[in-house]
Amino acid sequence: MITFFSCAISVGFGYSKAYTLFKEKNLIFYLFLLFVMVVYSFSQINLYQQCPRKYQYRYLDKLEREFETTPDLMLGTCVHGALEWLYQQVNVFNIPIKADLLGKFHELRQNAVAEAADKLIYKGEQHEEDYLRRGEKYLESYYQTYAPFGETKVIATELIMNFELQSKENGGEQKFRGIIDRLDKEGDAFVINDYKTNKQLPPEQKEEYREQLTLYALGVQQKYGKYFQKIKARLHYLHFDLRDEREITDALLAPILEKYRNAINAIEKARFNYNMGRENAFPTQQNPYCKYCEYQQLCPLWKHLGCGDELVEGGSLGAQTIKKLVDQYAKISRETSELTKEKESLKEILIAYADKGGFEQLFGDENKLTIKKTDSYLAKDKASFQEFLAEQGLLEEVMDLPYYKINTLVKEQKLTPEQIQTYLDKKDSRRLTASKNKSTDED
Template sequence: MATYSHSKICCFEQCPLKYKFQYIDKIKTEIEQTVEAFLGSMVHEALEKLYTDLKFQKITSLNELLDFYNDLWQKNWNDAIVIVKKGYDQENYRKMGEKFITDYYNHYYPFNQGKVLGLETTEFVDLNDEYKFHVRIDRLDEAKEGIYEIHDYKTGRYLPDQAKIDEDRQLALYSLWVLKTFGDVKKVKLVWHYLAFDKELVSERTNDQLMKLRKETIQRIKKIEAAKEFPPNVSRLCDWCQFRPICPQFKHLYNIEDMEAEEYLKDDGVKLVNKYAELHEKIKDLSDELEKVRERLIEFAKNEEVDIVYGSDVKASIDSYESFSFPSKNQRKEFNETVKQLGLWNELATVDTYELAKKIKNKELHEELIKILEKFIEKKKTDLIRISRSMNNNNNC
């Protein structure tokens, strides 16, 4: 039975290439962790300690808890942890964690909102006969008899709205495990603690919603398993991706990043892209200039009432011809009907191969149809170069 977790499915949704690196090729990277992930795990451990102590009838004082957190931070911090955001250091993040814990502590003291049934669970729930889902609940409480609460701590700087929370997949799937495990469940509440905002968000799911979600998750997993291509999906999340040094979108940047100015300017890639951009710019300037001269030449011929304008050893012939313009593709319904009524359709209409190629590429056509069409299709790879401004210039230069 294959096991999937929330983070595994999210990884594919975020970037199929990252998924391939992480879960198929299982590549280990030098970048161990980002500071955000480190902060999250330190705060989670501190809150786990708070509730573990409670089970032993001990209410840890805030100072004790902060000492525990700071001690954990010092022992586990290492230089491989990456700080992406410019202008902030380890100390800023450590203090953020302190604030999250302090606010949480003061908000929920004396922590008697419910009976703690589980902390950082490592359970699994069957989605069907093929797949099981990893259930890692930060804290499972029973608030009143039969009223279960799945608590999740968030340490990010993003506060979602209620609509997003009501669509969340992770805790909703965890509630399938709660429903299956406990016989007296009357209600399962999903509770998120957005620690940076000292805010609690709550949602619930009906049985129908859960069944639908289970089905959708199975379909998503099947889609992941059927994937043959794993294209990169560049987004702002790339800044936190541990595979940047080997990702084709950023690998060259990593190769040149630490070069001295002289070495950097000798790099073939740097030289070629600089030259390409320079020529590209020149061609653009020249074609703008060409268009202006063309307009002036036509005007000259008109004013002088001549068809040919003679230069030193060249001449330019100026011809005028009539061109026809028909309704655009989206407004052709009536026009197409008229062509059909006139009996001209078979003679004049052609297959829109651009649209057809798009449908094949986006897998909008059934595989059987594509197979039938395949004998007419010649596949070739076209290389494209797009020039855009890069924010990652080598500082040395």
């Protein structure tokens, strides 16, 4: 029954729900849970790395999100669809002419535009004709490069791969899922093909694309290993008529595999903490994509933007609006830091002057400054100095716990709050950091 309990938690039920199920001894559900485990994908892991909170909203809270589509995304989907169709024809030795390929692209694009209706928004100077022209160019140029396709042996198109990133015996099962655009056989090699329609070169995520295909190679190995000697990954950058190809060797795979296994371990840990009711198991992480995030209105980092201004009792300041208080606090913070800097440079000048003249006091018209010389020390070698202090019986007197370091250890998940709760009291603290509000800067 313990297995049932932890299993219920791990598949996303809250602690109390899991406990209820556990108490009810629901056998059917128990069996169901035993066979359910999280299957990770490349995009899931990337999303977690971009922002853990967004991951939580999407995959644990399963919050509904608006159907997202952009003309660029749609272009990618339609080009992929046309190439999938092309290779399905090639696979039955029915080689289409170029015009048919372009016709297929137009058909797919037309259907997609009709389906998206008013959810499709063109931004900037780009219009539908521009996307059609781009798609045509990509496919024309691709066709010219690879026709007449006689040598191509297609194993599969849009191949869904379910595979193990890590087996149960090797430290806990990790399941992974991915879709391969096209898998070919070329001589003694299997080739994973992936089409990209990005306009940037090198694309921002080039390394991520390579990592993705390297992981998929593991899936291909697990499924088709006995049929090939070598495995290659080929990225087709259609906008530039370029391809990036490399052989996937064990040496190449090992570090990438480790990276993604560690990422999954971190997600599993956060999921467990979340299900145990731990606050902030998936923290927010501000990033350049926040402005496109569908959860912005919910996100603690941004939701205040959607609230109206509120009047609060400001103590000695009287009634004030929150906006005013924010700006006032930021202004004081900036002034304080400027004053601190100014104070430091004044200190430097005055000490140099006092040292030179041998003065212990300096006089202004209304104030005087007393300069006291004190010595401060820095250890040359920390360990041997600590040893020396221990010999002198003085170590305890200089040992103090640097609490900020404990916070860092908890943040880095090297210590858990449960481990330290016997020894330490938890105190809520808040830090305010002032910065310019970019959206108002741009106005």
